[in-house]
Structures are given as structure tokens and as C-alpha cells.
Amino acid sequence: MSAVRRARAARPFLIVQTGTTLPALRSRLGDFPHWFRIGLRLAAHEVRVVGAASGDALPDANDYAGVVVTGSGAMVTDRLDWSERTAEWLGDIVARERTPLLGVCYGHQLIAHALGGRVDWNPRGREMGTKAIAATADAASDVLFGPFAAGFRAHTTHQQSVVAAPGGAVVLAHSAQDPHQALRYGARAWGVQFHPEFSAGAMAGYIRGRADRLREERIDPSGLLRECGPAPRARRILCRFSQYARALK
Numbered sequence: 001m002s003a004v005r006r007a008r009a010a011r012p013f014l015i016v017q018t019g020t021t022l023p024a025l026r027s028r029l030g031d032f033p034h035w036f037r038i039g040l041r042l043a044a045h046e047v048r049v050v051g052a053a054s055g056d057a058l059p060d061a062n063d064y065a066g067v068v069v070t071g072s073g074a075m076v077t078d079r080l081d082w083s084e085r086t087a088e089w090l091g092d093i094v095a096r097e098r099t100p101l102l103g104v105c106y107g108h109q110l111i112a113h114a115l116g117g118r119v120d121w122n123p124r125g126r127e128m129g130t131k132a133i134a135a136t137a138d139a140a141s142d143v144l145f146g147p148f149a150a151g152f153r154a155h156t157t158h159q160q161s162v163v164a165a166p167g168g169a170v171v172l173a174h175s176a177q178d179p180h181q182a183l184r185y186g187a188r189a190w191g192v193q194f195h196p197e198f199s200a201g202a203m204a205g206y207i208r209g210r211a212d213r214l215r216e217e218r219i220d221p222s223g224l225l226r227e228c229g230p231a232p233r234a235r236r237i238l239c240r241f242s243q244y245a246r247a248l249k
Helices: 003-010 023-029 032-040 081-096 106-114 137-141 200-209 211-216 221-227 232-247
Strands: 013-017 047-051 066-069 101-104 118-121 127-135 152-158 160-164 170-174 182-185 189-192
Touching: 013 032, 023 200, 032 047, 032 232, 066 081, 066 106, 066 232, 081 101, 081 106, 101 106, 106 118, 106 160, 106 182, 106 189, 127 200, 127 221, 137 170, 152 200, 152 232, 200 211, 200 221, 211 221
Parallel strands: 013 047, 013 066, 066 101, 101 189
Antiparallel strands: 118 160, 127 152, 127 170, 170 182, 182 189
């Protein structure tokens, strides 16, 4: 192994936390950084966490093997100060094309916003539950999505979406309610609207936690719970991301 490869292999991964999970889930299952670390198949010493929403300084991304940006209960359209600062930082990572980047849900939307795309309330309403995700033709040659080009199931919970993708973005996947479930920017940056870090238990917890709101929106939570189940292919995207980042020269 070359000195450059050894240096990259020794770098930790950075998890940028933009929000926190529901209290009932946090007490039982931990919070987003833990879920991502498990999905990425990384040991505790291989991960650093920075709280963007709590005002932590954002480090030099080049010091990390890869960067993952979590979901949040915030809305990108609120243009919060911490969110806009994070968006600028993410835009710089994509422009440098050095550090692999993966944004999930809010993170996905924030990358698109940073690069000139448009994020807004999904005109088709809330997407919630374990849903079928269809891959596009471009997914077949993608380093993360190639093995799943036939489609897969994934856990979803969001009200806002990337309603207009940035110029140059490659659409890798879509669902019945969201045309931009996965986007790629260049060779080393991705955003996914679905939640590869969720377990089936976490997804069920979100459905139960949002049950009153779902009924107000005329969505049957019991039906969503019946459809809720494992989504192993979506989860494997996290592992593929960490393996890809470690293998770079």
C-alpha cells in the first residue's frame, strides 16, 4: 500500500449532525450518528461528529476519509444561519472533488440547495414509510447504486424535497412521490432523500411518533406500519460509501 493510501486509510469519517431523532427513539436506539456509524460499518474511533445545528465549527473536509450529512427536523427553506453556513461548506467540498460526500434527507436537500437546485415543500405531500425506490439507467454504472439498479425498498420520512435538481446533477433513483430520491454530483458526491441509516424499528417508531399528524393528513398510520419492513439494499449503500472512500488513492 502506498504512503498516500495508508494516510487516507487512517483518516476518520466525519458525520455532520444537522438534527436529532425523536426522544422516544433516542432513548432506545441512540441518535443519528450512532445509526450512521453502524450502517457505515465503522468502529467508534473511525468517526468524528460535528454538530452543525448546535453551532460547532465545520472542519477542513480534506482531513477526513469521507463526509456524511444527516437528516433533520429543520426545513432548508427556513434558511437558518447554521444551515446556510453548512450549505456553503458543502458546496466547497463538491467543488474540490477530493473528499467523498453523502447527504441524507436534509443533507441531500442542503447539497442541492448549495449547488443551485431548488428545495421546497413536496407538492405530492408527505412521504412516509418503507417505499419502493426505482433506479434510473444511470444507476447501473454508479459506484454506490450499481448493484441495486433493479430497484430496492427504502425508509422515507420527509415533507420537503429537491423539486429542481442543480445543473449537472445525475438522477440515480426516484419514487412515486419524489423524482429525486438520489442524485450524484461529479464522481465523489451523492445525496439521497431516503434514509439508509434507518432500521425497520426506527421507521416504525417514526410512523407511530407522527401518527396524529398522519391522520390529519388523511394518511393511515396502521397501513404504513403493515408495509414497514427491512430495507437491506438501501442500508448497504452506506457500507459501499465507506468502502469506496477507503479505497481511493
